[in-house]
Amino acid sequence: MSLDLDMGKYAAFVWPAWAISALVLGALAAWVVGKARAASKALAEAEGEDAP
């Protein structure tokens, strides 16, 4: 069971497919985490303003 990184004549298709997948999934995770942080901050501010 050895690692095979030589994609031969198909390298121009295999690597972009994996790279695009990694990029899209990474960007999606960053976007969701960024939105979560912004929402937490906005709620904390709103609760602060709402406090008597």
Next chain:
Amino acid sequence: MVFGLANPQRFMIATRRLPAILGVATVLLFAAGLWLSFTAPEDYQQGDTVRIMFVHVPAAWMGLFVYAVLGGCSFFALVFRHVLADAAARAAAPLGAAFTGLALVTGSLWGRPMWGTWWEWDARLTSVLVLFLFYLGYMALRSSIDDEQKAGRAASVLALVGLVNLPIVKFSVDWWNTLHQPTSVLRPDGPTMTADILTPLLVMALAYTTFFGALWVLSIHTEIRRRRAAALAMRAAGRA
């Protein structure tokens, strides 16, 4: 237990650690999937392009699965006016759109060396494109109407209409002659592929599933917080 979780606040408390737990599981599964994908033997017909399958097929499965989730949540939001179901539907849409878009792009990269074309208007590819357009339509409709309740109801109806497309995607390769290969995993007589190809595929599929779970729960939390902040802002504006 399940009905207790229908309360947004209880849901937030009960699932507060879930994104982190699923996130760790995702990292471990992706690491295992990556190793297995590049130690698997090349296919006797498709050569190394078979490795595109390990990112393409899970993305396509998730595109379908997330739309079923979106449809189910939309049904509960529309019929029972359920706030959490509406938040869950809204949170699922961009994730499903990303998976479906990824399935289209990676499928195109697989199709070029195998079929000699980047795109073909055959039943499977076209029905997946329609699925992608339903996701985009859902998100566009939600953001185009200012009244959030009206937007939620209109988008829920659209999501339910789009459910019709799911069996078309699934069975398109059986109902019509297509370039796309027929079902090779979820078959009544078992998978047609060998274990050394099937194992990385299933590990990657599990990684995509836990990835979706982590981001979905986190997005539902975000949606609940956003709505609560908006309600507080409206209350403050009413007092002023």
